[in-house]
Amino acid sequence: MNAAAQFERVSQVFGDFTAVDSIDLSIAPGKLTTLLGPSGCGKTTSLRMLAGYTAPTSGRILIDGVDSTRTPPEKRGLGMVFQSYALFPHMTVADNVGYGLKLRGLTKGERQERVAESLDLVGLGHLSGSRPRTLSGGQQQRVALARAIAIRPKLLLLDEPLSNLDARLRVQMRAEIRRIQSETGLTVVLVTHDQDEALEMSDDMVLMRAGRIMQQGSPTEVFGAPANRFVADFLGYENFLTTADGGLVTVRPEHLEVSADSAATRSGGLALHGTVMDVAYRGVDLLVTVTVVDASGERVRLVSDVRADGRATVTPGDDVIVSAPETRLVSLPDETSSTLEPRDTDSSLAG
Ligand SMILES: Nc1ncnc2c1ncn2[C@@H]1O[C@H](COP(=O)(O)OP(=O)(O)OP(=O)(O)O)[C@@H](O)[C@H]1O
Ligand SMILES: [Mg+2]
Incomplete structure (x- = not known):
């Protein structure tokens, strides 16, 4: 099967600083892959290149086997959720979720159906008429998730989506995201610097350090046989x-x-x-x-x-x-x- 996304010798250089250093990475379709590593190792930069917000300095990015290195973000069919929820405060929950659908030219009927389906998936169907400010942090993050899912993205990209939530809610939301991923069969790429989160949520985890990939594998593979001292250290050895x-x-x-x-x-x-x-x-x-x-x-x-x-x-x-x-x-x-x-x-x- 084709990889859902592929990095081929991808680098990102800012001035004389190499943030991402010639990485090769294959994202398996229908799986949840995490990019894990310490602050500054290049996780967000890699995700932004996959989303199309930043062009790689060199290398190619393939989506569904097609070279998409120069494809603008809106043409990549990706859903994205960041650490901050970035909801429109003046719009209802339903309008927030439906926003991207309107841009894509779906009819009102299709939009209503998708919005209802997405809100049900995150368990917020009953709050469709509410304003974001009346919701808790966890609920707002679910709305952001529903909005990203509503467009039925080829890839769902999540950059530390749980880091603004309190410890308890964060643990709950891990299971929620897992459930949504397995119910929808979506390909998800999740960025985190939390090893517990990565171990619990990943089908596949990619450990990064200083712009390079140190190890990629299932949580049991990586945890059971860390490839080097850095990986072992990061995972609590x-x-x-x-x-x-x-x-x-x-x-x-x-x-x-x-x-x-x-x-x-x-x-x-x-x-x-x-x-x-x-x-x-x-x-x-x-x-x-x-x-x-x-x-x-x-x-x-x-x-x-x-x-x-x-x-x-x-x-x-x-x-x-x-x-x-x-x-x-x-x-x-x-x-x-x-x-x-x-x-x-x-x-x-x-x-
Ligand atoms: N636009 C930019 N210009 C210059 N340097 C940048 C730019 N974007 C990122 N960097 C640098 O590239 C490196 C990787 O940044 P990146 O945001 O990808 O790290 P990260 O792994 O997501 O870290 P964190 O866990 O802190 O979010 C950092 O040293 C950062 O300062
Ligand atoms: Mg980051």
């Missing part, structure tokens, strides 16, 4: 160690055990002597910080997320064994030989 043979491994805090008992030493897997530096109480769990000396002789700080009943079995200053089973260790490629070297301008690993 906090512990990085050099192994005896000079390789780099990572292990998640929830898979790292800290034990005062030296009998805990395992055969296979990880087992190192360490010293407890800090124990932080966090309600459901405890965060234990330990320093160890890894195989390269380097002193390394490790964190273990202990699901305890709020009682620490270790205290700062204790000598402990830090361990993890073999199955929880994820090997990473040697960064120095990697083609994914960060650029000089990259600051995403700072701190």
Whole structure:
């Protein structure tokens, strides 16, 4: 099947700054793809090029297999929702949703039908006569979504649509967008810098850093086998160690055990002597910080997320064994030989 959209060696250069650096990207039809990465990595710039608001400095963008690099936004048949809802305050909800349809020359009857259908889809049929200012943030964002869907876009592009909502509503809306996507079978490209949002919502996730794509795959693929240290770090792998043979491994805090008992030493897997530096109480769990000396002789700080009943079995200053089973260790490629070297301008690993 044709990709719904394709980037071929697409770059975007602003002055002497390369915001998007020769990316190749394929967006699968009928799926939800997220562009994920830290602030400034080029997510919005990529989405704007796909929408046609900015022309790439070089490279091609294909939509449904057709070179659309120079096609103006209104001819691309895309729906777009931004972080700000940008609803017309003087129009009713229904008129807001129907706005794009009028521009497209649909008859009044067709428009009413599409508006009703779109508002039903986002669960706001009962508010069609309301003004935007009388709605909550979440409801306004649903209206913006209904407006984008009403034109039956080839692609629905969402740029951090949930970031203005409070934490609870944001989580609800993730499920809503998933439901709408699967009910309509729309191809959706969602930009986010929230890894939980991406993991929960994506069929396919694309991790970006400093204008480049670090990894693309399903959430389980990427989470289970991060391609490099940057991806691992971004997805919450906090512990990085050099192994005896000079390789780099990572292990998640929830898979790292800290034990005062030296009998805990395992055969296979990880087992190192360490010293407890800090124990932080966090309600459901405890965060234990330990320093160890890894195989390269380097002193390394490790964190273990202990699901305890709020009682620490270790205290700062204790000598402990830090361990993890073999199955929880994820090997990473040697960064120095990697083609994914960060650029000089990259600051995403700072701190
Ligand atoms: N019109 C422009 N002129 C100059 N630089 C720009 C322009 N647009 C974006 N940039 C720069 O390009 C880089 C990527 O910006 P972009 O908005 O794509 O990042 P982003 O990944 O969406 O970040 P955020 O998560 O903060 O929204 C940033 O360093 C930004 O300052
Ligand atoms: Mg952005």
